[in-house]
Amino acid sequence: MDSGELSHMENGDSKGKEVMNGKTAHTMSSSILRKKSDPMLITGVRFQVLRHFLENLQEVILGTKLTVLFPAIPLAMAADFYKFGRPWIFALSLLGLTPLAERVSFLLTEQIAYYTGPTVGGLLNATCGNATELIIALFALYQGKIHVLKYSLLGSIISNLLLVLGSSLLCGGLANLKKEQRYDRKQADVNSLLLLLGLLCHMLPLLFRYAAGGTGIFTGASILLLSRASSILMLVAYFGYIFFQLKTHRQLFESDQEEDEEDEKAVIGFWSAFSWLVGMTLLIALLSEYVVGTIEAASDSWGISVSFISIILLPIVGNAAEHAGSIIFAFKDKLDISLGVALGSATQISMFAVPLCVVVGWTMRIHMDLDFSLLETGCLALSILLVAFTLQDGTSHYMKGVVLCLCYLAIAACFFVDKIPMDQASFNMGVKPVSAA
Numbered sequence: 135m136d137s138g139e140l141s142h143m144e145n146g147d148s149k150g151k152e153v154m155n156g157k158t159a160h161t162m163s164s165s166i167l168r169k170k171s172d173p174m175l176i177t178g179v180r181f182q183v184l185r186h187f188l189e190n191l192q193e194v195i196l197g198t199k200l201t202v203l204f205p206a207i208p209l210a211m212a213a214d215f216y217k218f219g220r221p222w223i224f225a226l227s228l229l230g231l232t233p234l235a236e237r238v239s240f241l242l243t244e245q246i247a248y249y250t251g252p253t254v255g256g257l258l259n260a261t262c263g264n265a266t267e268l269i270i271a272l273f274a275l276y277q278g279k280i281h282v283l284k285y286s287l288l289g290s291i292i293s294n295l296l297l298v299l300g301s302s303l304l305c306g307g308l309a310n311l312k313k314e315q316r317y318d319r320k321q322a323d324v325n326s327l328l329l330l331l332g333l334l335c336h337m338l339p340l341l342f343r344y345a346a347g348g349t350g351i352f353t354g355a356s357i358l359l360l361s362r363a364s365s366i367l368m369l370v371a372y373f374g375y376i377f378f379q380l381k382t383h384r385q386l387f388e389s390d391q392e393e394d395e396e397d398e399k400a401v402i403g404f405w406s407a408f409s410w411l412v413g414m415t416l417l418i419a420l421l422s423e424y425v426v427g428t429i430e431a432a433s434d435s436w437g438i439s440v441s442f443i444s445i446i447l448l449p450i451v452g453n454a455a456e457h458a459g460s461i462i463f464a465f466k467d468k469l470d471i472s473l474g475v476a477l478g479s480a481t482q483i484s485m486f487a488v489p490l491c492v493v494v495g496w497t498m499r500i501h502m503d504l505d506f507s508l509l510e511t512g513c514l515a516l517s518i519l520l521v522a523f524t525l526q527d528g529t530s531h532y533m534k535g536v537v538l539c540l541c542y543l544a545i546a547a548c549f550f551v552d553k554i555p556m557d558q559a560s561f562n563m564g565v566k567p568v569s570a571a
Contacts, residue, residue: 193401194241194410200233200455207234207417210424220431227424228451234418235266236455238411245407264290264479265415266452268487270422275495277426280502285444287488288510291480293449295329295517296542298457299476303524304535306464306472315530317469322525325477328375329518332484335364336514339505354501361503362496365489372485442549445510453479469530477521509552513545 195204210226213219267290274283306315339357346353402410425448433440450457460475488504495502506514520541524534 190402190406190410194237197401198233198236198240198455200236203229203233206230207421210421214424219435220428221435223424224428224432227421227428228448230421231266231418231425231452232454234414234421235452238265238414238418239456241407241411241414245402246404246411249404264482264487266418266422267449267483268490269415269418270425270448270452271487271491272494273419273422273426275491275498275500275502278500279426279429280500282426282429282440282444283491283502284506284510285441286448287483287491288506288514289445289449290453290483290487292445292513292517292542292545293453294476294480294483295521296538296545297450298453298460298479299473299521300535300538300542301457302460302464302469302472302476302535303530304532304539305461306467306469307530307532307535309465310467311532313467315467315469316528317473317525317530319525319528321470322473322477324375324378325481326518326522326525328371328481328485329477330522331371332368332481332488333515333518335368335489336504336506336511338364339503340508340511343505357505358501358503361492361505364504365492368485368489369493372482372489375481375485439549439552441552442546445549446546473525509548513548517541517545 195201206226206229210223210230213223213226267286271283271287274280274286339361342360343353343357346356429443430440432438433443456475456479460472463469463471463475492502492504520538524538
């Protein structure tokens with residue numbers, strides 16, 4: 135059986151699939167960190183099945199510039215098996231998540247999406263584009279560490295809005311000093327509206343708690359009920375946004391392609407991509423469990439608060455590949471892609487990941503609500519409003535990036551000096567360790 139027949143059987147499609155007409159900003163930003171494989175390395179392999187496996191291994195494992203971080207995965211497992219220091223397990227797990235997150239994006243939003251078509255591929259990207267953050271949040275929910283869950287999701291939103299977008303505007307402005315950078319405001323307006331809706335749903339439980347003047351039993355039950363109702367509305371709005379993005383106004387979200395046709399073709403078969411995706415998802419789940427289980431030990435050992443680690447460090451390391459891609463496209467004066475990455479990811483976490491955790495906690499009878507503390511909610515509100523004002527004129531220069539980055543540093547400094555004990559922080563967030571129906 136030759137390689138063509140093997141690929142034909144694996145893909146389950148004798149006619150092949152047409153190349154997707156448009157790539158999302160998330161997909162294009164991740165592809166910037168990919169590197170082409172060298173077919174000469176495996177031409178000497180005689181056995182066809184072994185050659186096919188090595189081809190997949192070369193594309194999936196060696197096909198990224200983050201390959202050097204893959205050894206952190208077995209090192210984290212060994213550190214856990216041999217009972218090394220828990221801060222070491224946390225640090226190695228965090229490093230191991232970086233290439234895994236990029237590879238899941240490669241498999242899910244490019245390889246599998248090539249065979250399923252642009253609509254299903256866009257749906258996969260819209261629901262699973264931030265799979266790593268979602269898996270970490272679900273493990274924190276399962277272990278009852280609601281404060282870690284809220285901190286990490288909040289940090290991802292703020293990081294995308296201020297750090298990713300700010301550094302992209304800064305670098306793009308410095309690289310294009312002699313020309314005015316412009317972008318399409320329509321996509322930014324849609325994302326800004328959704329972020330403001332999410333902010334309203336986040337603020338209502340907090341305002342209700344302060345208006346009620348306490349955290350009694352009846353107040354907590356009302357906040358929980360309000361959070362669950364708001365989460366359902368947020369999910370409805372997000373799925374409406376997906377329909378808007380993939381069907382009625384798809385042209386607003388499609389990024390112009392200047393890539394070679396070779397880059398648009400799938401490099402591995404559907405079932406190979408699916409198998410690799412399952413395996414890497416399991417590894418992400420394992421490392422996420424390590425991260426959630428050791429984050430407090432790392433906080434005590436390093437003298438850094440859990441809030442700073444969750445809000446600042448986790449998003450930076452976990453989304454490093456996506457962030458780098460966004461900055462590189464800004465250098466190339468492709469701000470629409472950079473804005474799509476930053477705003478799209480922030481919208482997905484705010485309107486999908488957060489309410490999904492509330493609903494999942496509801497089914498697990500865990501008290502998970504949208505009542506973030508005053509400090510966290512205030513930082514989120516100011517970040518969203520600042521970005522909305524920054525993007526209102528459709529033009530960009532490096533000074534906008536400077537302001538956004540400085541705002542992120544100010545927020546990072548705030549949580550760095552935040553030494554509130556976890557029990558008090560959980561109380562401020564309205565977190566209860568006992569489940570509530």
